[in-house]
Amino acid sequence: MMRISVSLVEPGNVLAKPVYDGRGNVLLARGVELTGGYIRRLKDLNIQSVFIESPFDDLINYETALSDPVFTEVMKNTRHLVKLLASPRANMDLSSAQKSVEMLVDELIRNRGVLLDVSALHDYDEYTFTHCVSVCVISIIIGMSVGLSRNELALLGMGALLHDIGKTRIPVEILNKPGKLTAEEYAIMKEHTRFGYDLLRKSTTLLAAHVAFQHQEKFDGTGYPRGVKGADIHLFGRISAVADVYDALTSRRPYRQPMPGNKAYEYIWSQSGTHFDPAMVRHFCGTVAIYPNGSLVELCDGKKGLVVKQNAGWPLRPVICLLEDNRVSKIIDLMDEAQSGLVIVA
Incomplete structure (x- = not known):
């Protein structure tokens, strides 16, 4: 699954985890296909991000400290x-x-x-x-x-x-x-x-x-x-x-x-x-x-990538799979890119 900002969600994306309200009730269940109406509702409720199904699930080990x-x-x-x-x-x-x-x-x-x-x-x-x-x-x-x-x-x-x-x-x-x-x-x-x-x-x-x-x-x-x-x-x-x-x-x-x-x-x-x-x-x-595994991010050079691994103690510099045309083009470790100035900007 992939965590994505609600502002980037598109109709047709499928939820990989439920979305809850402040009472702990399920607003949208896992497996729901998001429509334009659902997306507008998520924005109205100030939900910032959701998990959606991704073709790169085999690359991501999403761990959570809290169930x-x-x-x-x-x-x-x-x-x-x-x-x-x-x-x-x-x-x-x-x-x-x-x-x-x-x-x-x-x-x-x-x-x-x-x-x-x-x-x-x-x-x-x-x-x-x-x-x-x-x-x-x-x-x-x-x-x-x-x-x-x-x-x-x-x-x-x-x-x-x-x-x-x-x-x-x-x-x-x-x-x-x-x-x-x-x-x-x-x-x-x-x-x-x-x-x-x-x-x-x-x-x-x-x-x-x-x-x-x-x-x-x-x-x-x-x-x-x-x-x-x-x-x-x-x-x-x-x-x-x-x-x-x-x-x-x-x-x-x-x-x-x-x-x-x-x-x-x-x-x-x-x-x-x-x-x-x-x-x-x-x-x-x-x-x-800061960028959990499964997060879709954008680098300062305009390329997009998917966070697949953390570097403990360096939350701004995880390991990323670069994506081009919805395919993995390269895996880079931002710890190795410190001298180049390559950083995540969004």
């Missing part, structure tokens, strides 16, 4: 939980969140060594709940690379899943404002970290609550709410900061289009040592696949 059934179940649980917690009088029963996090931790540990296909985390149509789960998954993956124990990963995951829960106390007109926030609105928005901490510290561990409190702190001390820096930011806060920003950048929002994965990756690198802990940036870069 569809687990991710879908966690999405459903998270959607239900966040809606419940939005009520000021909500009962802070986080047992379903704990169950979801443990499912994710166990699944990711079982698939240790498989690079995370971050783009697959956006194959759902509701940002609020997808962002919660995506930040949780990315944080756990980074935590595994750091060497955290299963118990520590569960604590980190719990905090990351609920890192933005304080936003349920922020007026929706500020949360979804299409333009730039005023100074007064931004001051209100920043309070979500304190609101989240207050909501969680009575219902979960202090470490998990600190993810909600510290995920907006910056390594150089210019973040909020306290402006702490370096190692004074808890490890969980330094991990979740990377996960939160990367997922936010690559997600579609009411006020902007998603940033391509490679550009978001470059942004994370550029902020190493200022916004982010350099060590956490290195762990992040070694555990994610």
Whole structure:
């Protein structure tokens, strides 16, 4: 199968994997032939990419660190939980969140060594709940690379899943404002970290609550709410900061289009040592696949290719099968092309 941007999908393409909505329900099943109407609907729902059947399936070993059934179940649980917690009088029963996090931790540990296909985390149509789960998954993956124990990963995951829960106390007109926030609105928005901490510290561990409190702190001390820096930011806060920003950048929002994965990756690198802990940036870069196996890509020389293998630690330079007239013309390893300047541009 081949992952392809919805903008490049053509009528007649056949789905190789189902497409889900934010409730975890199947929108389009595997084997469905896409029509113009289906494609327009996918765009309307902000689905960014889909898997389609490909004549090159024998060349691609598509690995996934997270299976569809687990991710879908966690999405459903998270959607239900966040809606419940939005009520000021909500009962802070986080047992379903704990169950979801443990499912994710166990699944990711079982698939240790498989690079995370971050783009697959956006194959759902509701940002609020997808962002919660995506930040949780990315944080756990980074935590595994750091060497955290299963118990520590569960604590980190719990905090990351609920890192933005304080936003349920922020007026929706500020949360979804299409333009730039005023100074007064931004001051209100920043309070979500304190609101989240207050909501969680009575219902979960202090470490998990600190993810909600510290995920907006910056390594150089210019973040909020306290402006702490370096190692004074808890490890969980330094991990979740990377996960939160990367997922936010690559997600579609009411006020902007998603940033391509490679550009978001470059942004994370550029902020190493200022916004982010350099060590956490290195762990992040070694555990994610910016161009997962099966991705259709375009090179700077205009040629198109299919990603067939990853180079661990170098997510921008995978192994590619060049395609000409829908046939494989050549296999190139972009690690060997560093001197030539050949890079993926889309």
